[in-house]
Amino acid sequence: MPVVRSKICGITRIEDALLAAEAGADAIGLVFYARSPRAVDVRRARAIVAALPPFVTSVGLFVNASRCELNEILDAVPLDLLQFHGDERAADCEGYHRPYLKALRVRPGEDVAARCAEYPSAAGILLDTFVPGVPGGTGESFDWSLVPAEPGCPIVLAGGLNAGNVCAAIAQVRPWAVDVSGGVEAAPGIKDAGKVRAFLAAVRGA
Numbered sequence: 001m002p003v004v005r006s007k008i009c010g011i012t013r014i015e016d017a018l019l020a021a022e023a024g025a026d027a028i029g030l031v032f033y034a035r036s037p038r039a040v041d042v043r044r045a046r047a048i049v050a051a052l053p054p055f056v057t058s059v060g061l062f063v064n065a066s067r068c069e070l071n072e073i074l075d076a077v078p079l080d081l082l083q084f085h086g087d088e089r090a091a092d093c094e095g096y097h098r099p100y101l102k103a104l105r106v107r108p109g110e111d112v113a114a115r116c117a118e119y120p121s122a123a124g125i126l127l128d129t130f131v132p133g134v135p136g137g138t139g140e141s142f143d144w145s146l147v148p149a150e151p152g153c154p155i156v157l158a159g160g161l162n163a164g165n166v167c168a169a170i171a172q173v174r175p176w177a178v179d180v181s182g183g184v185e186a187a188p189g190i191k192d193a194g195k196v197r198a199f200l201a202a203v204r205g206a
């Protein structure tokens with residue numbers, strides 16, 4: 001069975017980044033979206049990335065950020081990968097000298113494969129749940145049967161995952177990776193060590 005990678009998103013504290021790394025996460029996510037309860041500023045993000053051990057990928061999450069804002073952040077924080085979680089088109093995600101994930105928020109009955117095809121330059125497509133008025137981090141899952149069997153690029157499955165449902169999600173979707181934020185929290189922006197460890201153990205055992 002192929003290994004499924006994992007990302008713990010919404011990290012706001014160095015200790016949570018180290019917890020995720022020690023528990024086996026492949027990546028941690030930093031939210032550069034001021035309206036999120038998990039938002040980090042540049043100073044904090046830089047400190048978290050600097051504390052990461054080798055081979056743990058740092059992912060910056062953006063929601064309709066301007067090119068100027070994004071370039072300023074990239075000048076200050078050595079992010080490995082970008083995650084675009086808003087209404088960005090492919091051209092908006094390109095030109096940063098970094099691979100990117102495009103997050104698509106899945107609506108009931110949607111043709112997911114057609115939407116994935118709009119981002120041929122993406123390193124992968126992250127699938128999250130569509131909730132009106134909220135760009136992500138809702139803790140809601142979507143109908144996994146909408147994920148195409150052959151999407152044409154790596155799929156990162158997100159949206160309402162936790163230690164209790166991630167094995168079923170992996171068995172059904174067979175994603176390249178899974179991404180979680182709210183499902184491993186003690187409070188918004190604060191990770192729960194037990195939930196993080198249980199989630200990553202479940203992914204490894206799936």
Ligand SMILES: O=C(O)c1ccccc1N[C@@H]1O[C@H](COP(=O)(O)O)[C@@H](O)[C@H]1O
Binds near residue numbers: 009037085126
């Ligand atoms: O985490 C946030 O606050 C957030 C804000 C804006 C866009 C995306 C956000 N989080 C991402 O949403 C998915 C699913 O999160 P959850 O596990 O359902 O809480 C994940 O990729 C988060 O990184």
